[in-house]
Amino acid sequence: MLIIILQDIGILCAISGILALILILAQYFFMNYGDCKISINDKRDVTVKGGLSLLGSLADNKIYIPSACGGRGTCGTCRCTVLEGGGPVLPTETPFLSPADINNHVRLACQVKVKNDIKIQIPDSIFNIRAYRVVVEEIINYTYDIRGITLKLLEPTTIDFKAGQYVQLESPKYGRVKQKATRAYSISSKPEIKDKLQLIIRKVPEGMVTTWTNEFLKEGDIVNLTGPYGEFMIKDTNADMIFVSGGSGLAPIKAMLEHLEVTGSNRYMANFFGARTLKDLYLVDYMDHFKAVFNAYEYLPVLSSPEPGDNWTGKTGYTMSYFKDKLRDPKNTEAYLCGSPGMINAVVKAMVEMGVPKDKIYFDSFS
Numbered sequence: 001m002l003i004i005i006l007q008d009i010g011i012l013c014a015i016s017g018i019l020a021l022i023l024i025l026a027q028y029f030f031m032n033y034g035d036c037k038i039s040i041n042d043k044r045d046v047t048v049k050g051g052l053s054l055l056g057s058l059a060d061n062k063i064y065i066p067s068a069c070g071g072r073g074t075c076g077t078c079r080c081t082v083l084e085g086g087g088p089v090l091p092t093e094t095p096f097l098s099p100a101d102i103n104n105h106v107r108l109a110c111q112v113k114v115k116n117d118i119k120i121q122i123p124d125s126i127f128n129i130r131a132y133r134v135v136v137e138e139i140i141n142y143t144y145d146i147r148g149i150t151l152k153l154l155e156p157t158t159i160d161f162k163a164g165q166y167v168q169l170e171s172p173k174y175g176r177v178k179q180k181a182t183r184a185y186s187i188s189s190k191p192e193i194k195d196k197l198q199l200i201i202r203k204v205p206e207g208m209v210t211t212w213t214n215e216f217l218k219e220g221d222i223v224n225l226t227g228p229y230g231e232f233m234i235k236d237t238n239a240d241m242i243f244v245s246g247g248s249g250l251a252p253i254k255a256m257l258e259h260l261e262v263t264g265s266n267r268y269m270a271n272f273f274g275a276r277t278l279k280d281l282y283l284v285d286y287m288d289h290f291k292a293v294f295n296a297y298e299y300l301p302v303l304s305s306p307e308p309g310d311n312w313t314g315k316t317g318y319t320m321s322y323f324k325d326k327l328r329d330p331k332n333t334e335a336y337l338c339g340s341p342g343m344i345n346a347v348v349k350a351m352v353e354m355g356v357p358k359d360k361i362y363f364d365s366f367s
C-alpha cells in the first residue's frame with residue numbers, strides 16, 4: 001500500500017516538474033520579446049528588454065513618468081502619447097481616457113507592455129525629473145495618524161521644484177511586505193529650501209507605503225524618491241485665493257504659503273482646513289501666524305464632528321458652508337484644493353455654484 005502511495009506521489013511530482021518545464025520553455029520561446037527600441041519625441045532612442053511595462057522600461061533608463069499609484073492602474077497620472085507599437089487600448093486604461101484621448105493616442109504607460117519597437121511622445125519637462133537618495137533627518141508626529149517627515153538630500157544634494165509639486169517615495173521591503181512600492185507625496189516645505197524636503201503623510205489603514213512611513217521609518221534611514229512632479233502651482237495673478245484642504249492635504253498649501261511669504265504677496269487669502277475632531281487639527285498656530293505675514297489672510301479651521309470634550313467654539317460642519325462670506329468677487333477668485341477625492345468633488349461643485357469659474361479651480365486629489 002505504502003509503495004503505491006509513494007509511486008503516486010512520484011508520478012505527481014514528475015508531472016508537475018514537466019508542466020513547470022513546459023511553462024518555462026513557453027515563456028522563453030513565446031514571450032521572449034528580445035530587445036525593443038523606444039523612440040522618444042523623435043529625438044532620443046532607448047533600448048530595453050521587451051516584456052516589461054513602458055513605465056518601468058523608461059524608469060530603468062532614468063526617465064520618470066508621473067505614476068502616483070506606483071503603476072497599479074488606479075490613478076491615471078502616467079499618461080503619454082504612444083504613436084506606434086503600443087497595441088490595442090486595454091480595458092484597464094479606458095476609465096481614465098476620453099474618446100478624444102484615445103483618438104490622440106494617449107495611453108497609460110503602466111498598462112502598455114513593450115513587446116516590439118515603440119514610438120512615444122512625452123513633455124520635455126519629464127526629462128527634468130530625477131531620482132534622489134535622501135536621509136530621514138526628522139520625524140514629527142503632528143497627530144495620531146499624521147507625521148511630518150524631513151528628508152535631507154544626499155545624491156544629488158539639491159532639488160528645484162515649484163510650491164505645490166510632489167515627489168514619489170519608494171518604500172523598501174519591510175516587515176511582512178515583500179515588495180517595493182511607490183506613492184505620491186506633496187512637498188510641504190518651500191522651494192527656496194533646496195537641500196531638504198518636508199512631507200506630511202497620513203497613515204491609511206493597511207496602506208502599504210504609509211504603514212512603512214508612519215510605523216517603520218526612523219530618523220537616519222536612507223530612502224529613494226523621484227521628482228518633482230505635478231502641475232498644482234500658484235498662478236501669477238492678483239486674484240483672491242481660497243485654499244481648502246483636509247488631513248495631509250495641508251502639505252502643498254503649507255509650501256505655497258511659505259513660498260508666498262518669501263516672495264511677498266498682497267493678495268487676499270482665505271485658508272480653510274476641514275477636520276473631524278480637535279485631535280485631527282494640526283499646525284494651527286503655524287497656519288494662523290501667516291496673519292502677521294500677509295495683509296489680508298485668514299485661517300479658518302472647521303470641525304465636522306467635534307467631540308464634547310473638545311470644547312470647540314470655532315466653526316462646525318463643512319467648509320463649504322462658509323465660502324460665501326469669503327468669496328468677495330467669485331469671478332476674480334482662484335481656488336486651490338487638496339485632499340480626498342470626495343472632499344475635492346464636493347468643494348468644486350460648491351465653488352462653481354457660487355460663481356467661481358471652473359478653470360480657476362486647481363487641485364491635487366489624493367486618490
Ligand SMILES: Cc1cc2nc3c(=O)[nH]c(=O)nc-3n(C[C@H](O)[C@H](O)[C@H](O)COP(=O)(O)OP(=O)(O)OC[C@H]3O[C@@H](n4cnc5c(N)ncnc54)[C@H](O)[C@@H]3O)c2cc1C
Nearest residue numbers: 068183184185186200201202204207208209210248251366
Ligand atoms: C498627487 C498626489 C499627492 C499626494 N500627496 C500626499 C501627501 O502629501 N500626503 C499623504 O498622506 N498622501 C498623499 N497622497 C496619497 C498617497 O499617494 C497614497 O495614495 C496614500 O498615502 C496611500 O498609500 P498606501 O500605500 O499607504 O495605501 P495603499 O496600499 O495604496 O492603499 C490601501 C487601501 O487604502 C485605500 N486608500 C488609498 N489611499 C487612501 C486615502 N488617502 N484615504 C483613504 N483610503 C485610501 C486604497 O483604496 C486601498 O484600499 C497623494 C496622492 C497624489 C495622487
Ligand code: FES
Nearest residue numbers: 067071073076110
Ligand atoms: S501609474 Fe497610476 S495608473 Fe499608471
